[in-house]
Amino acid sequence: MKRTSRDIRTANRYEVLRRIIAASPTSRQELAAVTGLSLATVATLVGELLGLRMVTEVGFEESAGGRPRGLVAVDARGGALIGVDIAETYVRAELFDLSLNVLARADMAIRPGDGHPERVVALVAAAVGSVAERGRVTDDRVLGVGVSMPGQIDRERGVCAYAPNWGWHDVPLFSLLAARIDRPLPLYLDNPLRACAVAELWRGAARGRGDAVVVNLGTGVGAGLVLGGGPHRGVSDSAGEWGHTTLVLDGRPCHCGNLGCVETYTGAPGIMRTLRELSPRSPLLHPEDQTATIDALARGVAEGDPVALEVLRDTARYLGAGIAGLVNLLNPEVVVLSSWVAATLGGPLLDEVRAAVGRRALRWPFAAAEIVLSPIPTDPVCLGAATFALEGALRTAGQRSTERTAAAGQETETDDQSQHPQGS
DSSP: OOOOHHHHHHHHHHHHHHHHHHTSSEEHHHHHHHHOOOHHHHHHHHHHHHHTTSEEEEEEOOOSSSSOOEEEEEOGGGOEEEEEEEOSSEEEEEEEETTOOEEEEEEEEOOTTOOOHHHHHHHHHHHHHHHHHHHTOOGGGEEEEEEEOSSEEETTTTEEEEETTTTEEEEOHHHHHHHHSSSOOOEEEEOHHHHHHHHHHHHSTTTTOSSEEEEEESSSEEEEEEETTEEOOOTTSOTTOGGGSBSSTTOSBOTTSOBSBTHHHHSHHHHHHHHHHHOTTOTTOOTTOHHHHHHHHHHHHHTTOHHHHHHHHHHHHHHHHHHHHHHHHHOOSEEEEEHHHHHHHHHHHHHHHHHHHHHHSOHHHHHHOEEEEOOOSSOHHHHHHHHHHHHHHHHHHHHHHHHHHHHHHHHHHHHHHHHSOTTO
């Protein structure tokens, strides 16, 4: 799609605010240097953000000579954001201030077989209401609610086009949420691959990087892509469905209908299957509880349990083979292991994955790529979803500003016409 001047201005406003949040306080000159925008453009954008009360002037930096530079910082009180992570086993909502600090959190469990759209939407509405109440914020302070939904999301229509783990097809998620959430809050939809990628750009291991791959390891598996310093969406917003690429020909059946997908070996259900195949009666296995099983495996690895160690090595072997392909194909600066499975298995998984990628990737791109765990202390999907709401708020503010300017121009033209009638 062709980008309009309004789209470019919104993107620039968003990038300047992102840099201010990352390095508060900062000067307009520093912002121009890191964004590549002209000082005049940065000054205009900072002025807009000051007008929106998202940033504030905080004095001047010390100067060894010459005119001191004015400093700006994010105004944490300038608004609140809600990020929602819809996963296959839970719904989580977090409330953030504009500095992206967590103010409140709510978790709702999704029981097996309970993934009907109406039920999931009801849990989202309850979680959003809960964090708003716990954070004691009024609706006028909430700039928006970003919702991350696993699967393929048609953002323009507000539809979940396909969610393989629940068998959803063309679910009108936006309208269902708007009807159920008992608050007049702007809503923004996307999927967790983009959410994790954007979270790493804002607060994580991809900050300041041009090219990164964020491997999302949860019940489902995918790869959020950062290319050229920004998230890569693809022509139909479907980029990153790496979890549904074939890893083993004629391998395990996947929810998507394919066989041998990456997800069937490296997602939580796939890891549980590996454990079951190795040791059907293992006390580490909790057949109906993914979280309990992954927690037990992590404890078993720490204690040197041979079955847990073998499951970890098998999982890392498959994961390393898949990541090696991404490293060879995309040549990223960093590969980030993100989401709850990666966080739970932690350092031992990271070490095994690094070794497995090293055995399979080409030497030159592997040498250029760091492989790290996500450093984000909160839920990266909630954080990324909150930035969707922030981006939407900046876009809406820009549209209002343009409309006000156009209206003012029409009023001026009308006044001129009244003062100088045609034909005089």
